[in-house]
Amino acid sequence: MHTAEKLSSPYLPEPATIQKITPLTETEKLFLISLDSGRSLGHVPGQFVEVSLFGIGEGPISISSPPSPDNTFELGIRAAGNLTRALHNLKVGDRIGIRGPFGNGFPVETLMGKDLLFVAGGIGLVPLRSLIKYSLEHRAAFGRIMILFGARSPKERLFTSELAEWAGRKDVEFLETVDRADDSWKGNVGVITTLFKKITIDPRKTAVLIVGPPVMYKYVLLEVKVKDVPKSNVWLSLERRMKCGLGKCGHCQINNYYVCQDGPVFAYPQIEDKEEAL
Incomplete structure (x- = not known):
C-alpha cells in the first residue's frame, strides 16, 4: 500500500512536527503543531485529535486553536500520565503522530x-x-x-x-x-x-x-x-x-x-x- 493510501486511513497516525512550545503553568504546556504533509488539519472549534508517540501510546487531546491560514494548530496538554509526561519532555522539531480531527464541534x-x-x-x-x-x-x-x-x-x-x-x-x-x-x-x-x-x-x-x-x-x-x-x-x-x-x-x-x-x-x-x- 502506498504511503498516501495509508495516511487516508483514520486508524493510522499522520506525522507532524512541533513548531513551538509555550509553558502555561507548572503542569500545562501549549504545543504549536504542523502536519508534515503541509495540509490543513481541517478542524472546527471543539474537535479533538489523537496524539501518539511511538513506544509510549496514544490519547485524545483537545484542539485549542481555531482554523489557521498557516495550517498550524495548537494543543494544550497537561502532564498527567505516561503519554502526556512524555509529550512534555519533547522539544521543538520533534515529531509526533496525529489522527483526526474527530468528533462533533461547536455549532x-x-x-x-x-x-x-x-x-x-x-x-x-x-x-x-x-x-x-x-x-x-x-x-x-x-x-x-x-x-x-x-x-x-x-x-x-x-x-x-x-x-x-x-x-x-x-x-x-x-x-x-x-x-x-x-x-x-x-x-x-x-x-x-x-x-x-x-x-x-x-x-x-x-x-x-x-x-x-x-x-x-x-x-x-x-x-x-x-x-x-x-x-x-x-x-x-x-x-x-x-x-x-x-x-x-x-x-x-x-x-x-x-x-x-x-x-x-x-x-x-x-x-x-x-x-x-x-
Missing part, C-alpha cells in the same frame, strides 16, 4: 448572531479557547461576548496574557475567579458560579458554552436555569470520556451516544436525561 453557524456566554473551568479553557478565538476573529458575526473563567488558584490560571487581553477589550465582557487566593491575588474569590450574579443577559439571545471539570456542570446548569436560558441554547463538552476517537472501543459510550463521534460537544437537551453524562 458555529447556529451561534452566529447570538450573544455568547463562555463558561470555562480550569483546563476546560483549553478546548473552549478555540471557539473564543474564532468568535473574536469573526467579531462582527456575533453579539455580546462574555467569558467567565474559574481556576483553583492564581498559579493555575491558563493563557494569562490572553486573559489580560480579553479583560482589556471593550467588546468583551470578562470575569474570572479563583477558588483559593494567595497574597498576590486581588480579584474575585469563589467558585465559578459566583460570577453569574455579576452578569445580566438576554436569555433568548444568549448561547451558553460550558467546558470544565465534571463536578462543575450541574452547578453551572443550575445558574443557567436561574437566568432563564432555554435548554436548546446550551452546549457542553464531555471530552474527558474519550479514548479511540472512532466509536469502536466503547470507552466513551453513554447509552446510545459515543462521545468521540456524537460529541464531545452536545446540546444540553441531548444529554439532560442521561444521568451518567453529567
Whole structure:
C-alpha cells in the first residue's frame, strides 16, 4: 500500500512536527503543531485529535486553536500520565503522530448572531479557547461576548496574557475567579458560579458554552436555569470520556451516544436525561 493510501486511513497516525512550545503553568504546556504533509488539519472549534508517540501510546487531546491560514494548530496538554509526561519532555522539531480531527464541534453557524456566554473551568479553557478565538476573529458575526473563567488558584490560571487581553477589550465582557487566593491575588474569590450574579443577559439571545471539570456542570446548569436560558441554547463538552476517537472501543459510550463521534460537544437537551453524562 502506498504511503498516501495509508495516511487516508483514520486508524493510522499522520506525522507532524512541533513548531513551538509555550509553558502555561507548572503542569500545562501549549504545543504549536504542523502536519508534515503541509495540509490543513481541517478542524472546527471543539474537535479533538489523537496524539501518539511511538513506544509510549496514544490519547485524545483537545484542539485549542481555531482554523489557521498557516495550517498550524495548537494543543494544550497537561502532564498527567505516561503519554502526556512524555509529550512534555519533547522539544521543538520533534515529531509526533496525529489522527483526526474527530468528533462533533461547536455549532458555529447556529451561534452566529447570538450573544455568547463562555463558561470555562480550569483546563476546560483549553478546548473552549478555540471557539473564543474564532468568535473574536469573526467579531462582527456575533453579539455580546462574555467569558467567565474559574481556576483553583492564581498559579493555575491558563493563557494569562490572553486573559489580560480579553479583560482589556471593550467588546468583551470578562470575569474570572479563583477558588483559593494567595497574597498576590486581588480579584474575585469563589467558585465559578459566583460570577453569574455579576452578569445580566438576554436569555433568548444568549448561547451558553460550558467546558470544565465534571463536578462543575450541574452547578453551572443550575445558574443557567436561574437566568432563564432555554435548554436548546446550551452546549457542553464531555471530552474527558474519550479514548479511540472512532466509536469502536466503547470507552466513551453513554447509552446510545459515543462521545468521540456524537460529541464531545452536545446540546444540553441531548444529554439532560442521561444521568451518567453529567
